[in-house]
Amino acid sequence: MSGWLSPEKVAEVARALDLTGVFVNGVLGGVLARGRHLDLFGFLTIGIVSGLGGGVIRDTLLQHGTPVALTDYTYLATAAAGTVLAFVLDLSRQTSGPAFDLLDGVAISVWAVAGAQKTLATGLGWLPAVLLGIITAVGGGVVRDLLLGRTPGVFGGSPLYATVAALVSVVMVFCSWLGVPTLGILVGITVGTVLRMAALTWGWKLPGGRDWQPRASRHRGA
Numbered sequence: 001m002s003g004w005l006s007p008e009k010v011a012e013v014a015r016a017l018d019l020t021g022v023f024v025n026g027v028l029g030g031v032l033a034r035g036r037h038l039d040l041f042g043f044l045t046i047g048i049v050s051g052l053g054g055g056v057i058r059d060t061l062l063q064h065g066t067p068v069a070l071t072d073y074t075y076l077a078t079a080a081a082g083t084v085l086a087f088v089l090d091l092s093r094q095t096s097g098p099a100f101d102l103l104d105g106v107a108i109s110v111w112a113v114a115g116a117q118k119t120l121a122t123g124l125g126w127l128p129a130v131l132l133g134i135i136t137a138v139g140g141g142v143v144r145d146l147l148l149g150r151t152p153g154v155f156g157g158s159p160l161y162a163t164v165a166a167l168v169s170v171v172m173v174f175c176s177w178l179g180v181p182t183l184g185i186l187v188g189i190t191v192g193t194v195l196r197m198a199a200l201t202w203g204w205k206l207p208g209g210r211d212w213q214p215r216a217s218r219h220r221g222a
Contacts, residue, residue: 030086047083053140109192133169
């Protein structure tokens with residue numbers, strides 16, 4: 001057990017989690033591409049952007065070498081595999097089911113963990129780790145939605161999304177500060193997945209701007 005919780009295992013575990021998120025978001029990109037009736041090239045474009053976008057943005061901001069998605073071909077192959085799976089199989093009916101909600105929650109959580117861990121590994125502090133954990137989790141989805149002409153879900157209208165990534169990143173940073181980073185991976189993924197599934201189930205969202213208007217202002221506007 002001590003070997004599993006040792007800091008030496010964190011980088012290896014984080015890479016596996018990173019690839020898991022790449023695959024799941026490649027599938028999600030393919031599902032959305034099917035909804036727009038795109039061809040195979042369109043599927044691959046949307047799926048690969050969905051799977052790799054967040055990590056590429058993170059690595060570019062870190063400025064510690066070429067983004068790993070461009071040097072480790074496993075990342076591109078994993079994103080393409082998820083996209084092709086969604087191209088071959090019509091998974092659109094499963095996107096509203098509990099299994100897909102679980103995958104969605106896991107993907108957000110593992111990417112937030114991977115982003116925060118990689119940032120800490122470069123020697124940056126807790127705030128950049130939290131910010132890049134969020135960017136890793138939501139960046140690919142933002143670029144994907146913009147390509148599809150959709151308002152990115154992270155900007156509103158979607159149950160807790162970036163909020164989950166932020167919480168998971170904070171858990172990872174705190175556990176790393178305590179010297180138990182791998183425990184942070186376990187706790188962060190568990191908490192993030194449960195929170196995301198609860199948000200999807202009960203429709204939990206952050207309040208919109210109109211919800212904060214003073215009552216008197218609303219009456220005057222009427």
